[in-house]
Amino acid sequence: MKSHFFAYLSRMRFIQRWALMRNTAPENVQEHSHQAAVLAHALAVIRNEKFGGTADPGAVAAAALYHDASEILTGDMPTPIKYGNPAIQHAYKEVEAVAERKLLAMLPQELREAYAPVLTEVDPEVERLVKAADKLSAYIKCVEELKAGNTEFRDAAAQTRKVLEGYGLPEVEYFLETFMDSFSLTLDQLK
Template sequence: MSHFFAFLARMKFIQRWGLMRNTFTENIQEHSLQVAMIAHGLAVIRNTYFEGKLDAGKAALMGMYHEVSEVFTGDLPTPVKYFNPKIKAVYKDIENMSQMKIYNMLPHELKNSYLGLLARQDEDRELWQIVKAADKISAYLKCAEELKAGNQEFSVAYKSIKQELDNNKLPEVKYFMEVFAPSFSLSLDELNNL
């Protein structure tokens, strides 16, 4: 018997943005789906406009699995996670141990198919950059939606994350932010009338 998928199903119980008042909650399962879609889109944008040769499907899968360690750790708030280098390093070790615990729940014959999704491989460095950018874009979009709903609790995070994205060197991130991100501030009626 393997508990692998039962643990993954618990992602829906891990809420994000725990230190902030939210107008609507977001769990890591919802977040991971959005990151997967954005990572896929970023890879497609790179391949289409910037001469990339990325595996967009793998980027999506990596986005789906990028938060699985939080089934054990919970969502540690960013101010805590990055409070100092020691905490950051220890938390990274805890994340790695959690990922390996989940990985080791798999039957031996299936492990090879999940290794690159649950443990970072050097050959996937470019794809992990895409997933990290997608994760940051997802956080930005959450902040934008909260601000749109009148929740000023997210204003500092919005500015900080936007600055990080503005400084990102990946051309596909700049493209996404210019072409797709502005639509998230529109109402459904405005989206339908364009």
């Protein structure tokens, strides 16, 4: 069986995020997925090392890497649209699930069981860390846009920070306190 799975995944780089906002630095789904995976891994490590957790950083990172894979087939729906109406949110979740199953079906049968946990069957605790990493990635984007003088991201930054603080996850609070300020610095200031 020939499979188009990885060819589809490689097209993540063509799907632009933040379509309703003027961006100083465009961001695509592939870039975002990489950052979300790095952040999810970090949150799992922080949970384990600082707060006595037992998260599997590898499983969390892998789930984050694939968390927006369905957008290869659906495109990226802007957050205000996706979450602005419960009926739209529910319908979009169903569309995402269909796309995830379609992607999984593209794999040879012998590989599907290995990919199912990152495409369709994410453990609730893994999902919670991935959602936090996804939101953290969005917050970093907002901070970086503000640093570049793009005030269009001011409200999004405030709303996203509030959501992050509302998660009640100590690993997120630790990340915000320990690492977040650095994203507002220039390269010279990071030295």
